Amino acid sequence: MYATNYHRASSVEDAVKLASANDEAKYLSGGQTLLPTMKQRLAAPSDLVDLRHVSDLKGISVSGGSIRIGAATTHAEVANSAEIASACPALAHLAAHIGDPHVRHMGTIGGSIANNDPAADYPAGLMALNATIVTNKRSIGADDFFTGMFDTALEDGELIVAVEITAPLKSGYAKFPNPASRYAMTGVFVAKHGDGSVRVAVTGAGSGGVFRQSDMEQALASNFSAGALDGITVDDSDLMSDIHASSAYRANLVKVMAKRAVTAAG
Amino acid sequence: MGMEGIGARVARKEDKRFITGKGRYTDDMVVPGMKHAHFVRSPHAHAKIKSIDTSAAEKMPGVIGILNGNQLAEDAVGNLICGWMIHSKDGSPMNMGVWRPLAQETVRYVGDAVAIVVADTKAQARDAAEAVVVDYETLPVVTTAVEALKDGAPQLHPVAKNNLIYDWEIGDAAATDAAIASAAHVTEMKIINNRLVPNPMEPRAALGVYDAGDDHYTVWTTSQNPHVARLVMSAFYNVAPENKLRVIAPDVGGGFGSKIYIYPEEIVCLWASKRTGVPVKWNSDRTEAFLTDAHGRDHVSTIKMAFDANNKITGFKVDTIANLGAYMSLFSSSVPTYLYATLLSGQYDIPAIHANVRTVYTNTVPVDAYRGAGRPEATYLLERVMETAARELGVTPAELRQNNFIREFPHQTPVIMCYDAGDYDASLNAAMKASDYAGFPARKAEAKSRGKLRGIGMSCYIEACGIAPSAAVGSLGAGVGLWESAEVRVNAVGTIEVLTGSHSHGQGHETTFAQLVAERFGVGIDTVSIVHGDTDKVQMGMGTYGSRSGAVGMSAVVKALDKVELKAKKLAAHLMEADESDIVIENGELKVAGTDKSVPWFQMALAAYTAHNMPEGMEPGLKEGAFYDPSNFTFPAGCYICEVEVDPETGKTEVIQFVAADDFGKIINPMIVEGQVHGGLAQGIGQALLEGAHYDPETGQLLTASYMDYTMPRADDLPSFQVSTTETACPSNPLGIKGCGEAGAIGSPPALINAITDAIGNNDLTMPATPQRVWAALRSAQ
Numbered sequence A: 001m002y003a004t005n006y007h008r009a010s011s012v013e014d015a016v017k018l019a020s021a022n023d024e025a026k027y028l029s030g031g032q033t034l035l036p037t038m039k040q041r042l043a044a045p046s047d048l049v050d051l052r053h054v055s056d057l058k059g060i061s062v063s064g065g066s067i068r069i070g071a072a073t074t075h076a077e078v079a080n081s082a083e084i085a086s087a088c089p090a091l092a093h094l095a096a097h098i099g100d101p102h103v104r105h106m107g108t109i110g111g112s113i114a115n116n117d118p119a120a121d122y123p124a125g126l127m128a129l130n131a132t133i134v135t136n137k138r139s140i141g142a143d144d145f146f147t148g149m150f151d152t153a154l155e156d157g158e159l160i161v162a163v164e165i166t167a168p169l170k171s172g173y174a175k176f177p178n179p180a181s182r183y184a185m186t187g188v189f190v191a192k193h194g195d196g197s198v199r200v201a202v203t204g205a206g207s208g209g210v211f212r213q214s215d216m217e218q219a220l221a222s223n224f225s226a227g228a229l230d231g232i233t234v235d236d237s238d239l240m241s242d243i244h245a246s247s248a249y250r251a252n253l254v255k256v257m258a259k260r261a262v263t264a265a266g
Numbered sequence B: 001m002g003m004e005g006i007g008a009r010v011a012r013k014e015d016k017r018f019i020t021g022k023g024r025y026t027d028d029m030v031v032p033g034m035k036h037a038h039f040v041r042s043p044h045a046h047a048k049i050k051s052i053d054t055s056a057a058e059k060m061p062g063v064i065g066i067l068n069g070n071q072l073a074e075d076a077v078g079n080l081i082c083g084w085m086i087h088s089k090d091g092s093p094m095n096m097g098v099w100r101p102l103a104q105e106t107v108r109y110v111g112d113a114v115a116i117v118v119a120d121t122k123a124q125a126r127d128a129a130e131a132v133v134v135d136y137e138t139l140p141v142v143t144t145a146v147e148a149l150k151d152g153a154p155q156l157h158p159v160a161k162n163n164l165i166y167d168w169e170i171g172d173a174a175a176t177d178a179a180i181a182s183a184a185h186v187t188e189m190k191i192i193n194n195r196l197v198p199n200p201m202e203p204r205a206a207l208g209v210y211d212a213g214d215d216h217y218t219v220w221t222t223s224q225n226p227h228v229a230r231l232v233m234s235a236f237y238n239v240a241p242e243n244k245l246r247v248i249a250p251d252v253g254g255g256f257g258s259k260i261y262i263y264p265e266e267i268v269c270l271w272a273s274k275r276t277g278v279p280v281k282w283n284s285d286r287t288e289a290f291l292t293d294a295h296g297r298d299h300v301s302t303i304k305m306a307f308d309a310n311n312k313i314t315g316f317k318v319d320t321i322a323n324l325g326a327y328m329s330l331f332s333s334s335v336p337t338y339l340y341a342t343l344l345s346g347q348y349d350i351p352a353i354h355a356n357v358r359t360v361y362t363n364t365v366p367v368d369a370y371r372g373a374g375r376p377e378a379t380y381l382l383e384r385v386m387e388t389a390a391r392e393l394g395v396t397p398a399e400l401r402q403n404n405f406i407r408e409f410p411h412q413t414p415v416i417m418c419y420d421a422g423d424y425d426a427s428l429n430a431a432m433k434a435s436d437y438a439g440f441p442a443r444k445a446e447a448k449s450r451g452k453l454r455g456i457g458m459s460c461y462i463e464a465c466g467i468a469p470s471a472a473v474g475s476l477g478a479g480v481g482l483w484e485s486a487e488v489r490v491n492a493v494g495t496i497e498v499l500t501g502s503h504s505h506g507q508g509h510e511t512t513f514a515q516l517v518a519e520r521f522g523v524g525i526d527t528v529s530i531v532h533g534d535t536d537k538v539q540m541g542m543g544t545y546g547s548r549s550g551a552v553g554m555s556a557v558v559k560a561l562d563k564v565e566l567k568a569k570k571l572a573a574h575l576m577e578a579d580e581s582d583i584v585i586e587n588g589e590l591k592v593a594g595t596d597k598s599v600p601w602f603q604m605a606l607a608a609y610t611a612h613n614m615p616e617g618m619e620p621g622l623k624e625g626a627f628y629d630p631s632n633f634t635f636p637a638g639c640y641i642c643e644v645e646v647d648p649e650t651g652k653t654e655v656i657q658f659v660a661a662d663d664f665g666k667i668i669n670p671m672i673v674e675g676q677v678h679g680g681l682a683q684g685i686g687q688a689l690l691e692g693a694h695y696d697p698e699t700g701q702l703l704t705a706s707y708m709d710y711t712m713p714r715a716d717d718l719p720s721f722q723v724s725t726t727e728t729a730c731p732s733n734p735l736g737i738k739g740c741g742e743a744g745a746i747g748s749p750p751a752l753i754n755a756i757t758d759a760i761g762n763n764d765l766t767m768p769a770t771p772q773r774v775w776a777a778l779r780s781a782q
Ligand SMILES: Cc1cc2nc3c(=O)[nH]c(=O)nc-3n(C[C@H](O)[C@H](O)[C@H](O)COP(=O)(O)OP(=O)(O)OC[C@H]3O[C@@H](n4cnc5c(N)ncnc54)[C@H](O)[C@@H]3O)c2cc1C
Pocket: A026, A027, A028, A029, A030, A031, A032, A033, A034, A035, A036, A051, A071, A072, A097, A098, A099, A100, A103, A106, A107, A108, A109, A110, A111, A112, A114, A115, A117, A119, A120, A121, A122, A158, A159, A160, A161, A181, A182, A183, A184
């Protein structure tokens, strides 16, 4: 790791100000991605602006069907939240299967989606749930937020404040972990919404990061059952191929995990 | 057996220190004036070094010195050596390419060390290392042994045409070919043994200290064999004469073979300490460990096994190509030859065996012994072919094996080994029973109702521990003897120190070696201390690897204890005015048998040191040493049975049950033995299911250079093991010990792969059996 300056932000405004004071500054949330990258000297921010002590960025609130999760809320908090468990159990299930206990008690939803790792779990959840990402400047729909591998709609210095979700009628998440990293080798989140629409989002598989599987969405909108996916063939031309999984194998996993997610959704 | 004697399930004495964070490892060592090193390493798998420019780096904060291979050569520091000479079948010696501790003209793998930077802090050393400018001219790369042998492949060393190190054979080719030609059935297979990264929990480290006052050198290092390190550093690397060189291997956090070898870093740190005038410490980070620790396995073999009409094996033919990486590591040459092909008879009576082995240079890190070393490779071939043949011949795997078991001992195999004792039916029967083999069809049917494919697989392994005797291994090319030493010091108050040439890096010697003393003298193990790992304290010894510390190291302790016992009895007899032959030692007392006369152990010891009343001619004191050279290898053997369930939709395998029935001969501490088996099984299951080093064939970059891509077994990958032992005593050592350190890793991979191939109905499966591979094998079977 190269030397860096540490700042503890006290409020959202303070954080944005501290970050804008220096071109090379970075927000530090759970540090579960940023710190390992710094240790490997692949990132060298001059300044770190720690978000974990900003109360406006933390916590979960659920009222009616509206869920709001502060950006600095840890995976463990989401996984163990009774309110999330009743409003959107699949999201709690997703959070409970990120990394290991250490990672879940440090890593945060804001950090995870800002990073938009193509194998991260939250991007699939938020895209399928049609979440809104609230920043210090604006609100961005999940479809527009996740723009590609490790790429988001965030502008320089823009801070994610919270994630807002309308509870779906039903949802399910099925993840096939990479045997080594245990990130998603393929994860599929399926959600059936109040307006009758269905969203299916896939992580870990797409060569451009998280994506929606529209043929599955259509099939499930008319018949929300695992069997409705039987006839669908997943095209592997835009899927990743690496030493762990070929695109053909990932295509298989997309379908298998989608069916399991639908079954889990009940 | 006393409460703490032989066979007692005593908790490990050393664990308090380890689990409370009080262990003292090389990187914990701090000496006055100590500075830190970082190595400049090649980012290329194969390149010419055109120039090294350190001018900018030298000006960076904290930098004390930057040294490269040219300066090392000026000081006549020697080449790294391979200490086991193998001759090709045409009689020519193996082709050993030059390996410089710091590469001089050419780098041959990613991670090859080019220069060392010494600075005040670790971070400064690393910063400056990044500023060293090395101008490379890249060369073509080859990473697999099969490709490297081909005409036109990139050449690594001028001495090794077509990258061939040696072309060696063992056994009778003509007899084996004849057996195959006249066989009723021949089973043929092509088998790959995947390349592994050793991954001890503690990465390698070194602290080199040169004392100009005495012209003396000390190196703390993560070694499994500090005396061998001293010998090699002194005799071959020319760093310092043995009497001026102290090697200390303090607590060492696992080795699995990878810490046997003397690597460039410890040599360079020690030499750099003299060059720069400061103590130099280096600690590998995990990435460096992946890139530079000697890897294991990496064989490609084609095999043929011949059977007669009665399903008796008549011949076994093996052709193996083994990847030894960019340079020949210390014992690399012996692993795919004498530690491998000599075990190809397994537990079976095979009249004719022939193995041909070609070893090859590639642009990858050197490959050497890793837990099991050669024996897992042999076992994997044999036990996969036995299971496959049973399927082809339509008999059960147990029947085919039992039909061919060796049942008379000693048994001379056609490949050097002479098995001294064993009962292979006993372990097979124990494993069949423990696994409820007979109930498998019902379990398979039940799994099917849940959509899972259940399979069962067996492996009957034999291995050879405690390589010996020295004269025999010498005649096979070893550059060292493989005996062990011990000294037993009884202190004036009766407490005891045992100095052993063995080295514990997780095995629990501080407990088990003390148990030998407790058994002999009836004293508590807390009054016995085991001293090891320091060449200034302990007499020359050969260290720990190849499951030798029980069979060889403990035998040396036994010999020394014999001498102590003799003298103690003589002295006690004198003190009690009794006959020496009437003295018995029990519960910490020396007694005159059949009387109530006794002398407490401590009082006898005190008498030896006050020397006020000694028998005529007896020297004062009580301290005895011994060297033990075994008369044969030992032959642990066993039967492993694995049951798996495969998810046909994803190809994911779950290990449901793993049964191990081992014959380790006499067992000193069953709990520690179980721990060794558990660890070995975890590594074997890791090899079969999860682990595999993967180099990019074009660039030679290690793609699995972190835990993000290299899958180590984790607790939830493993079932709860069912382990048990049967016992046939080993006749060749005084305790009847066979050794247990590697068996788990040797016997388990074929059992697991046999189980998966049984489940999926396709035998064409390569380790590691990742979900993707199993899924693909299932699809091609359909
Ligand atoms: C061993 C291990 C296993 C893991 N396994 C998984 C897994 O299975 N699935 C999975 O999804 N993830 C996994 N992760 C990643 C984990 O979920 C992290 O939490 C996540 O990658 C980043 O979140 P963080 O809070 O740690 O962010 P940090 O590392 O602190 O930051 C990550 C990036 O986001 C930026 N950032 C952080 N917060 C904000 C914000 N509020 N607004 C704008 N930018 C921000 C930072 O500047 C930085 O660039 C794993 C991590 C580890 C170390």
